[in-house]
Amino acid sequence: MILEEILSIFLGIFTDYTLRYVALGSAILGITSGALGCFTVLRKQSLFGDAIAHAALPGIGFAYLFAGTKDSLLLMLGAAIFAWFGGMITLAITSTTRIKQDAALGITLSVFFGLGIVLLSYLQSIGGASQGGLDRFLFGQAAALIESDVINLGILSAVCFTILILFYKEFKITTFDSSFGQSLGFPIKYLNVLLTSVIVVAVVIGLHTVGVVLMVSMLIAPAAAARQWTSNLKNMIILSAIFGGLSGIIGSMISSTAEGMSTGPVIVITITAILGISFVFSPKQGYLFRYIRNQRKSQTSLDNIKTISDKEKENHGNI
Amino acid sequence: MEISSDLIIIGTAILVAANCASIGVFLVLRKMAMMSDAISHSVLLGIVIAVFAVGGREPVAVIVGGVLSGILTISLVELLYRSGKLKQDSSIGIIFPFLFAIGVILVTQAGNVHIDVQHVLYGSIEFAPFDTLYLDELNIGSKSIWVLGILAIANVSFIVILYKELKISTFDKSLALSAGLMPLLVHYLLMIMVATTAVVAFESVGAILVIAFFIVPASAAFLLTDRLSRMLVLSVSLGIISAVMGYLFAIFADVSISGSMATITGIIFGLVWIFGPNRGLISRWRRISKQRFEVDLGIVLTHIHKELGSDRQVSTSSMSNSLGWTKEYSKKLSEFIQEQKFVEKNAQGNFALTDIGLKKVENYSN
The missing domain is CATH 1.10.10.10 (Winged helix-like DNA-binding domain superfamily/Winged helix DNA-binding domain)
Known part of the structure; x- marks a missing residue:
């Protein structure tokens, strides 16, 4: 009975027009942010994604204010410009003052978001209900995705992956040993800017589906989950993309069954669940196998002690 | 006793600014600024559960629920990162969206909670004057002023009583440990104060303005002075100035009050960053x-x-x-x-x- 229901939801991806685009859009987001999130996690910049996602909000407001349309490509462009600007401001604060990265991120995040709220409320006061569609970027609204949105997201994602494949070696070196990369003559500074820009694109894709607030989770959680299973960067990126895509599809399917359940939060809970499963079941670092290994280890040492004491008994006889 | 609603809103904002900006100094100095991001988001879950449990927005239940979820957030983050599986910032970035997402789903699933999810983010300080407190059916004034005022007293006494402990454990943890000043206890007390402040402030101004008031004035003050006592005074003053100017701008331009306050904190920070003596650009x-x-x-x-x-x-x-x-x-x-x-x-x-x-x-x- 339950199986049948699950099957029908799953088949819905192929038959139901809306669900197909919702699932496809969420999957694109999950795959892109999963792959690129690996770099933010490994570079210890996890919360950078949080700051630039929040920083994107005023960009959406400005794009709407000046262009006057809700054309998703224009809004995404505005979002990307501000997200990028926010990222650069954060880097500038940490490099020119004694303020540490965490506070710099907090400053960018809250101030840009505040500005975004000011703009949205201004649009509301001048334009009446027309602003309603912009609210959806706060928590994302995958359910509102239409074919043209999904095509745009797909193109952006393809751009990200092309850059990732072309610059894979360079990104790898800047991530793990940037001073070594510099000594080899790689333009580390430009590579960092390029990598930040690609992450900005991933964040902008995410604004449609999970929204500003929960975007950080889509960057970190798949990468952190993949990290539990492998220590190889290439495998980690592939696995992380799979986890991200899977959570996008599962999340959008679950949210389509329940009335009024927003897609973003459900996707986030799904990916966190995948992370939890990885913590427990990963073969090398997981809690389950570590427990089994420890049990075995103590069993072997018990056995060893037993054999030694048996030998002692044989050699010296019973006393 | 009639107090104009403008005064109540400004009073609420000033109290929020003072509460957050004073505690925020220690967050900025201890490199825990993003902890306020995590806590101010995840208190939503605690508030929603508290509202479910008592069947209404009882202030005490809401505060208790929020503080508990704040402590839950901190404990989960520390548990994750002490397990060695994740770095601290990754742990923060995983725990708070997860708890926030659960909170959002609970709110949207139960239509009778009367929490607007968007107001969670940017608050509803506009309605502070309409939320009055009754004592034996006697109107004793705005609820937010009372609650925030009590919180301010608690925060000031916390900082004054534990000033030496806070100062030493912030700048030299090992000295604090060897001098028997219990830095770990101070750490947890501080986190409880952060959670309490976040919950109470969150109720009136929303998650994002809480973060702005926690981090931005304290960071600006950090660029202006090397003395902890001066930094506290400066941080609170800058916070209050932002609150007042933000309110005036919001009224003038007819935009969101909390959004414009957050923007003003950013503008003030930007001015200090560029023009500040000694450390300015x-x-x-x-x-x-x-x-x-x-x-x-x-x-x-x-x-x-x-x-x-x-x-x-x-x-x-x-x-x-x-x-x-x-x-x-x-x-x-x-x-x-x-x-x-x-x-x-x-x-x-x-x-x-x-x-x-x-x-x-x-x-x-x-």
Whole structure:
């Protein structure tokens, strides 16, 4: 009975027009942010994604204010410009003052978001209900995705992956040993800017589906989950993309069954669940196998002690 | 007793600013600023569960629920990152969206909670005047003012009583440990105060403005002073100024009050960052170019001394060639050294060192 229901939801991806685009859009987001999130996690910049996602909000407001349309490509462009600007401001604060990265991120995040709220409320006061569609970027609204949105997201994602494949070696070196990369003559500074820009694109894709607030989770959680299973960067990126895509599809399917359940939060809970499963079941670092290994280890040492004491008994006889 | 609603809103904002900006100083100094991001988001879950449990927005239940979820967030983050599986920032970035997502789903699933998810983010300080507290059916004034006022007293006494402990454990944890000042206990007490402040402030201004008031004024104050006591005073003052100016701007432009307050904190920070004495961008840039000028002055005088010693002549144009400077910069420097009477120009336009210049060169080589 339950199986049948699950099957029908799953088949819905192929038959139901809306669900197909919702699932496809969420999957694109999950795959892109999963792959690129690996770099933010490994570079210890996890919360950078949080700051630039929040920083994107005023960009959406400005794009709407000046262009006057809700054309998703224009809004995404505005979002990307501000997200990028926010990222650069954060880097500038940490490099020119004694303020540490965490506070710099907090400053960018809250101030840009505040500005975004000011703009949205201004649009509301001048334009009446027309602003309603912009609210959806706060928590994302995958359910509102239409074919043209999904095509745009797909193109952006393809751009990200092309850059990732072309610059894979360079990104790898800047991530793990940037001073070594510099000594080899790689333009580390430009590579960092390029990598930040690609992450900005991933964040902008995410604004449609999970929204500003929960975007950080889509960057970190798949990468952190993949990290539990492998220590190889290439495998980690592939696995992380799979986890991200899977959570996008599962999340959008679950949210389509329940009335009024927003897609973003459900996707986030799904990916966190995948992370939890990885913590427990990963073969090398997981809690389950570590427990089994420890049990075995103590069993072997018990056995060893037993054999030694048996030998002692044989050699010296019973006393 | 009638107090105008403007005064109540400004009063609420000032109290939020003062509460957050004072505690925020310690968050910024202890590199835990993003903890306020995590806590201010995840209190939503606690508030929603509390509302479910008691069937209404009882202030005490809401605060208890929020504080508990704040403590839950901190414990989960520390558990994750102490397990060695994740770095601290990754742990924060995983725990709070997860708890927030559960909170959002609970809110949207239960229509009767009366929490608007968007107001969670940017608050509803506009409605502060309508939320009054009754004592035996006697209207004793705005609820937010009362709650925030009590919180302010708690925060001030926390900082005053534990000032020494907070100060030492912030700047030198091992000293605090060896002096028996219990830095771990101080850490958890501070986190409880952060959670309480976040919950109470969150109720009136929303998650994002809480973060803005926690981090931005304290960061600006950090750029202005080296003394903890001054930093506290400055942080609170900047927070209050932002609150008042933000309110005035919001009324003037008819936009979101909490959004415009957050924007003003950012503008004030930007001004301090650019124009601040000693640490501002401009004075930093001036210092750096002054230092560079001093170094170049030394180079020029030594260069002239060396060239004259080997019977070669130095002019402004040969200077820019051999030292690789632009014509303008060489001209500026050569004018400066003539003004200072380090060198004299002879009829052919070549430099000769004066006695003062010679003394200065000898100073360099010693």
